[in-house]
Amino acid sequence: MPKVNKTKYAILGVLDMRPCSGYDIKKFCDSGISHFWNENFGHIYPVLKELEKEGSITKAVEQGDGKPSRNVYSITQKGKEELTQWLLQPVEHSPARLELLLKLYFAKSIPAASMIEELERVKEKHAQRLETLLKMEKLFLGNETAKSDAGFPFWLSTLRYGIYDAEFRIKWCEETITNISAHQLGK
Amino acid sequence: MPKVNKTKYAILGVLDMRPCSGYDIKKFCDSGISHFWNENFGHIYPVLKELEKEGSITKAVEQGDGKPSRNVYSITQKGKEELTQWLLQPVEHSPARLELLLKLYFAKSIPAASMIEELERVKEKHAQRLETLLKMEKLFLGNETAKSDAGFPFWLSTLRYGIYDAEFRIKWCEETITNISAHQLGK
DNA sequence: GTATCCATGTAACCAGTTACATGATTGC
DNA sequence: GCAATCATGTAACTGGTTACATGGATAC
Structure with a gap:
């Protein structure tokens, strides 16, 4: 089966909450959901x-007085149905590609200090x-x-999800730094 | 800055451990490191x-008697230097795109049961x-x-890393299922 | 006056995926 | 006889990124 264009559904989802311009969609991605989703202009437009x-x-051109004109898009019934259909499908599996782990796996041929610095960063x-x-969570729970x-x-x-994810990665970085250091000393 | 071809370094890294054919590299990725790295033939060759x-x-053609012939590649000094240079660079940031979370974010317009089933899966x-x-860890620690x-x-x-990652996701799925169910009942 | 934000878009590029093609060998 | 595994490759595609181009408005 061919890979589906996820940007399409991200856009439909945002427009399902409220009408937006391309610029608005980008802003929304950058602020609200950037810890799990990202888009760029070159794909949005x-x-x-x-x-x-x-x-x-559907597009509606909004002529601001003085302000640059905006193309404001709204979702149609057809768009809503498409979005719903996608939401009902199981998520597609996407193969992992974690550059940090790949580097770590091959790291025995470089100085340990270099890898430890990277882990600290x-x-x-x-x-x-x-x-x-x-x-964000605190603000959100008070809203x-x-x-x-x-x-x-x-x-x-x-x-x-983001909180758990960040927590485990911090824990793992600490553990890994400790283990690599210990192993260096023990040599 | 342009995105770098990671497949290149994955291949160099594998060949730095031992000479391999394209097929061997694929096998290695599928078995040993698939929880954090994946490659496919269409890119490897x-x-x-x-x-x-x-x-x-460098390539060496290995003529097996009866067996199909294999192209066995070995890393050169130049390749080793390239690999080392890459290992010394900080990891590139790659923007998150988690389809499950995107779906969850937009999920209020589909039946909760559908999302819960997905989370169970x-x-x-x-x-x-x-x-x-x-x-794998147990085997590894005994080797x-x-x-x-x-x-x-x-x-x-x-x-x-993989273990922590799997653990937190399981915990998060459980929590999320509970919260969504509770919210449904409370309506 | 200059940096940042608002706003829209195109063109080039490429990494990575999928599908297709081929054929020998091994194990059931 | 058939399925799975070994083995190598090409072609078509496309999703997504980066760079380029433009220009008005606002804030300092």
Whole structure:
């Protein structure tokens, strides 16, 4: 079976919440869901055109006074059906490709210090990510409007995923640094 | 900066351990490191040709009696240097794209039962993965030859990563199923 | 005045996937 | 006889990235 274009469904999903321009969609991805989903302009704009052509979304040009004009897209009934169909399908398996682990696997021929530095950097990155996610969670749990939305438990669980993920990676970095160091000393 | 061809380094890394045919490389990826790295023939063979052309690896044709002939590749000094250079670089950031979380985020418009079923499937998949990884770890820790190899702590840590990863995902699936169910009942 | 944000798009590129093609050998 | 495994490759495709191009508005 051929791989499906996920950008398409990401766009339909965002437009199912509210009408957006391409720019809005990008902003939304960068702020709200960037810890598990990312898109770039070079893909969003062409896919928006495609979706419009096949009747899954409609375009309305919004003329701002002074402001640059925006193409605001809305989802159609057809688009909603397509989105629902996709949501009902099991997730496609995508083969893992973790560059850090690949490097680690081959790392015996480089100085251990270099790998340890890299692990420290990665750990720090995830520690920052964890902080951000915990802040987001706190804000979110205190937001009564969000809490009353039917999407609330789903949104919360995506945050929880990110938190668990960051936590285990930090733990693993620490453990790995310790083990590699110990092994170096024991040689 | 342009994205680098990771397949190239995966191949160099495998050949740095021992000479291999394209088929061997594929087998190795599928068995030993598939929980964090994957390759397919359609990419391995062309990249092997490229690497040979640029002098990072050399080919030797092995004529088996009766058996189909194999192209066995070995890494050259140039290839080793290239591999080392890559190992010393920090890992490239690759933007997250987790289809399951994207679906979950948009899931309020489909029946909760459908999403819960999916989460049960995913949980089961990771439970099986966890079992396999734990078995591998046990075998590995009991293998004296492996233990004496300089690569041992690195190989072990990639296994540990997989184990932590599977564990947190299972925990998260359970939590998410509980939360979604509770929210459904409370409506 | 200059950097950042708003806003839309195209073109080139390429990494990686899938499907197709071929054929020998081994084990049941 | 048939399925699975060993073994190598090509062609077509496409999803996604990066770089390039443009220009107005806003904030410092």
